[in-house]
Amino acid sequence: MSLYLRFLEDHRRRGKETISSGDLAALGGTTSAQVRKDLSFFGSFGTRGLGYSVAALSHRIREILGLEREWRVIIIGAGKIGAALAQYRGFAERGFHVIGVYDVDRAQIGKSLNGLVIQDESAMDADIARLKPDIALIAVPAEAAQALLDRVAKAGVRGVLNFAPTPLHAPEGVKLRSVDMALELEILTYALVGSQH
Amino acid sequence: MSLYLRFLEDHRRRGKETISSGDLAALGGTTSAQVRKDLSFFGSFGTRGLGYSVAALSHRIREILGLEREWRVIIIGAGKIGAALAQYRGFAERGFHVIGVYDVDRAQIGKSLNGLVIQDESAMDADIARLKPDIALIAVPAEAAQALLDRVAKAGVRGVLNFAPTPLHAPEGVKLRSVDMALELEILTYALVGSQH
DNA sequence: TATATCTTGTGAAATCATTCACAAGCATCC
DNA sequence: GGATGCTTGTGAATGATTTCACAAGATATA
Numbered sequence: 001m002s003l004y005l006r007f008l009e010d011h012r013r014r015g016k017e018t019i020s021s022g023d024l025a026a027l028g029g030t031t032s033a034q035v036r037k038d039l040s041f042f043g044s045f046g047t048r049g050l051g052y053s054v055a056a057l058s059h060r061i062r063e064i065l066g067l068e069r070e071w072r073v074i075i076i077g078a079g080k081i082g083a084a085l086a087q088y089r090g091f092a093e094r095g096f097h098v099i100g101v102y103d104v105d106r107a108q109i110g111k112s113l114n115g116l117v118i119q120d121e122s123a124m125d126a127d128i129a130r131l132k133p134d135i136a137l138i139a140v141p142a143e144a145a146q147a148l149l150d151r152v153a154k155a156g157v158r159g160v161l162n163f164a165p166t167p168l169h170a171p172e173g174v175k176l177r178s179v180d181m182a183l184e185l186e187i188l189t190y191a192l193v194g195s196q197h
Numbered sequence: 198m199s200l201y202l203r204f205l206e207d208h209r210r211r212g213k214e215t216i217s218s219g220d221l222a223a224l225g226g227t228t229s230a231q232v233r234k235d236l237s238f239f240g241s242f243g244t245r246g247l248g249y250s251v252a253a254l255s256h257r258i259r260e261i262l263g264l265e266r267e268w269r270v271i272i273i274g275a276g277k278i279g280a281a282l283a284q285y286r287g288f289a290e291r292g293f294h295v296i297g298v299y300d301v302d303r304a305q306i307g308k309s310l311n312g313l314v315i316q317d318e319s320a321m322d323a324d325i326a327r328l329k330p331d332i333a334l335i336a337v338p339a340e341a342a343q344a345l346l347d348r349v350a351k352a353g354v355r356g357v358l359n360f361a362p363t364p365l366h367a368p369e370g371v372k373l374r375s376v377d378m379a380l381e382l383e384i385l386t387y388a389l390v391g392s393q394h
Numbered sequence: 395t396a397t398a399t400c401t402t403g404t405g406a407a408a409t410c411a412t413t414c415a416c417a418a419g420c421a422t423c424c
Numbered sequence: 425g426g427a428t429g430c431t432t433g434t435g436a437a438t439g440a441t442t443t444c445a446c447a448a449g450a451t452a453t454a
Contacts, residue, residue, distance in 0.1 A: 001387065002380045002383040002384060002387075003364065003380070005383075006362075006363065006364050006380075007364065010363075010364075020430085020431065020432090021431075021432075022431080027364065028364075030412095031412080031413065031414095032431090032432095033412075033413055033414070033415095033434095034411095034412065034413080036431090036432065036433065036434085037411090037412080037413095037433090037434085039432095039433095040432085040433060040434075044432075044433065046431075046432050046433080047419080047420060047421090047431085047432075048418070048419040048420050048421090048430080048431050048432040048433080049419065049420040049421055049422090049429080049430045049431050049432080050420065050421070050430080050431070050432090051430090051431065051432085052432090064387070065383050065386055065387045065390075066386040066387060066389065066390035067383060067386060071382070071386060073382075080280065080281040080284050080285065081281050081285070083277070083281070084277040084278050084280070084281040085378070087277050088277065088278070088378065090362045090378065090379040091378075091379060091382070093379075094379050094382070094383070096379070096382055134386075134389065135382065135385060135386075135389075158389060159385045159386070159388070159389050160385075161378075161381055161382060161385060165203075165287045166203065166207070167200065167203050167204060167207070167224065167225075175385055175388040175389055175392070177381050177384060177385055179376060179378060179381055180203075181282070181285065181287065181288075181358075181376060182287040182288060182290075182291045182293070183199045183200070183203070184358055184374050184376055185268070185270075185288070185291070185293055185332065185358060186198075186199040186202070186262050186264060186291070187199060187374060188332060188356045188357075188358060188372055188374055189262055189263040189264060189268060189331075189332075189356070190198065190199075190261070190262045190263060191356070191372040192263065192331065192332075192355060192356050192372055193262075193263035195372070217400085217401065217402090218401075218402075219401085227442095228442075228443065229401090229402095230404095230442075230443055230444075230445095231441095231442065231443080233401090233402065233403065233404085234403090234404085234441090234442080234443095236402095236403095237402085237403060237404075241402075241403065243401075243402050243403080244401085244402075244449080244450065244451090245400075245401050245402040245403080245448075245449040245450050245451090246399080246400045246401050246402080246449070246450035246451050246452090247400075247401070247402090247450065247451070248400090248401065248402085249402090
């Protein structure tokens with residue numbers, strides 16, 4: 001779904017007003033029937049003979065994904081990855097607002113990232129209660145990740161995106177996803193050795 | 198597969214010598230039958246009544262994934278994300294060696310990252326021919342990503358991990374994976390709005 | 395050695411996902 | 425306005441994946 005949204009944005013930039021399931025399929029490397037099935041799950045908003053209205057479909061997908069509202073995000077860990085995330089433009093462009101960055105390292109606390117001052121991690125729980133962020137990004141060493149996940153979950157955060165290279169167990173009621181860059185590389189190496197025979 | 202490897206590493210740290218398919222399933226949120234099917238695809242290395250030897254299975258999976266050798270990696274784009282990747286410890290730990298970092302920005306070129314000097318992008322093609330890196334990490338703005346993918350593919354790189362938030366089309370013979378952090382967040386928001394009803 | 399207890403490996407069954415195929419709708423052109 | 429050309433939406437068929445279920449191997453116990 002998110003991918004379709006990317007294709008639609010691309011297409012809009014090119015000035016097209018409508019797009020067919022076949023075009024979307026070509027972009028996504030799948031079949032037109034697949035695309036139509038995916039979209040029809042949420043209702044039917046194409047017109048026969050013409051395709052889908054890029055604007056209308058974009059809007060509908062944004063609604064479905066919950067992107068029509070702003071999301072408040074905090075970042076835990078102001079190391080290399082945390083800092084990169086805090087300054088990543090793609091988030092703001094898509095409605096994700098970073099409202100806080102936390103770290104335990106006294107050397108980092110007080111520094112400013114993109115206009116945001118790095119806070120002491122001990123202030124985090126109170127901030128969560130007050131500012132009610134929707135999502136927490138965990139960018140800390142693997143050993144600390146599970147404890148922080150439990151902690152933000154307890155404090156009321158319902159969505160967590162983990163960047164630590166370790167599998168975590170999500171507490172009840174918390175949606176967790178992980179981005180593991182080394183794991184992605186491993187999948188690549190598997191594909192590479194597999195294709196050599 | 199890579200995930201199983203993570204679980205096994207965890208398990209090894211806890212001092213366990215064997216692990217059952219049921220345990221692996223619990224960690225991965227799947228079923229024991231699923232785990233056994235996955236593993237049996239590559240042969241049978243469990244012992245009945247006991248489970249799998251953590252050490253032997255780790256080793257076998259590392260073989261399958263091609264992690265028993267070193268992989269040479271270059272990073273293209275020395276912005277926030279590229280710099281974070283260049284200094285990421287998880288790579289070296291898993292046998293991925295960053296042998297080059299490239300950028301077009303004169304302000305960045307010459308700076309040192311983790312002992313590695315940022316090179317002018319114009320030197321890239323010659324370096325690829327000479328050093329034969331296995332994998333390229335693309336960490337440049339979305340607009341520049343496709344052109345760079347084509348360029349490294351032509352120069353002989355066979356695996357690419359893309360961090361630009363745009364869908365790319367992989368040239369023939371090139372394995373491509375993408376890490377799109379905004380997309381991950383969107384999947385999270387979908388899960389969050391979906392679970393509210 | 396016999397018995398009880400685990401756990402694997404794997405056909406068969408059931409479930410899930412993809413692809414096919416086509417009627418029906420819309421736009422365009424003569 | 426009727427014929428033509430596209431393209432959607434969707435049942436039916438096909439294919440893939442997951443789960444079930446159980447024989448057979450391994451260990452432990454007595």
